[in-house]
Amino acid sequence: MLTGKRILLIIGGGIAAYKSLELIRLLKKAGATVTPVLTKAGAEFVTPLSVSALAGEKVYTALFDLTDEAEMGHIQLSRVADLLVVAPATADLMAKMAQGRADDLASTLLLATDTPVMAAPAMNVRMWQHPATQRNIKVLQGDGLRLIGPDDGEMACGEYGPGRMAEPAAILSAITAALSDGPLKGRHVLVTSGPTHEPIDPVRYIANRSSGAQGTAIAAALRDLGARVTFVTGPAVVPPPDGVQVVRVETARAMLEAVEAALPADAAVMAAAVADWRVAEEFSSKIKKVAGAAAPSLSFAENPDILKSVAQSIDRRPRLVVGFAAETDDVLAHAQAKRARKGCDWIVANDVSPGTGIMGGAENAVTLITAAGAEPWPRLPKDEVARRLAIRIAEALG
Template structure:
């Protein structure tokens, strides 16, 4: 699976460092050679001896090792790897990466490498949700850093929430996807997914029933064909797949900004169920009943048209794929939408309540292109994703 691949594994200082030992074992079992770098803080949680025994090679710890640095060892280490994995990636390491600091071996390697970097963040939930960490995350993702996790769960500190490092098997899967050649290897594909939430007040919002399942399946299928996937997702109930660059948004306007920031791309697959309207007179405080029996008056404004904007962008991808969720005259509406938006393909489906498609596990779509309408049989959303990803790969050859 990873035979002959060389993984530079940087182990940061956190309780999750113990998982790095299992990760080394999984990488080795998959055929990869692991070159471990243990930070000073990481050595407080796992020993150099245990890391070295599992990796079967020397553990690197010191930027100023005279033997290694006589030959500029930090440069050689950073360039010889096929992939650099940081697990656990602490808040401190992420901050160093985002600001370009290089004051120890790990941070110097990360600044000097010309290879892809994947981080597996791990920290207290409050640290993860802190605006500074989220700013650093956005910077790293904008720089093309891959992320896997963090997961929700119990913390060693007794709190619960996002911040648990992804399990070693998840990191292995993400690393495998990043290193696997395929028909889309070297291609960048932008995928949008999920609903958007348009606030009415700080408590309430307008949304739809999209689970984000089809978008997540598409991101995974494109990843499996070797693409670098930028996954812009609204607040979906289905989690994003590992091995893709995840950009989380809430509103349609935030989604548009994230999409434009992710361009240029070779293809854009706009699977998100974006709200057409937002509340123009959004309240700054929670709206209260006043006893009059009258509902508050909501004024609506049209949201930006993300698909049309991408289709007519100066950075327009070679292939732009839109989605049309309809409840009647599906093909006619979708065909008109393709012409109106200026995209290349439209994937149309009937989301009437009786179909069970919106929020369900299956889909039945019609692919509409310049050549006409092609009906696909009802199948799982994963199979729809694999079939569509294959078509995209053919189109980009």
């Protein structure tokens, strides 16, 4: 898959550095040449000897190495690669990247290159969630950095949450997608997926039956065509695909915020089943059932219209905006009206009546509605629906 490709792998200082050894093995197996750069802190977790043995290449560690500077130099080292990968990317290393600092070999290489850069963050959950780290992430993504992960899980410190470095296989998939010569190479596509959960009280919420399977399949198909995919997902049943930037949210308002943060994009595929309403005032404690008392009364407020917000954006509207219409009756009429009302370019309409088995099932039967009319597709596996839609998106973006 990666035959002839050169990867410059920067290994930062964190316990997740041990995963970099498996990543090197997978990259080599896929045919890539791996040039490793080990930071001073990274060498506290993995040794230069083990890294060099797996890579079959010299390990670079010092900025002021007379021999290295005479033979190649850090400038040339940063430019002969097809992709720079930072794994693990620690909070400190990403802060240096965001600030443009160059006080060691790794940060100097990252500053001195015009080659695409991918980072696999790894840190304590509090460090990941800290406003400073999130500010740095936004800066770096604005500069074109590709992120893979972090995953949710148990930390070495015993805490649980986002911050685990993505698994080596997932990073390999992301690298393969980044170096793909598919028709969407160099394009950024935003995909929303899954349901949203609108809290009533600390233990109850309003939701729908969306599994997130179709949105996940679309994100994977776009990735396979070479796109850089930002995948904003509600609490879906199916796991997100490898090789995309995953942003997890719960509510419609959080999804809107994540979507706005992901823009600009070349295309947006709004496949999420966003709840139309939320409880106007969320209860701060669990609503108790009291014998003989009347059922509680709930007041509702309308959620933000994410599709309309993106489609009618004045300054950051993607070239192509694709909406979804899941209907139970008068499917085409409702979908065509929705396309006109929201201002999107395409609508993917489907019948989710209980007898169809579409909602939460493995297959889908959709009609693609564009300015040219309605194009019904046969009932297909959701992966195939996604593949066809991804190809059409690539054609539309030229």
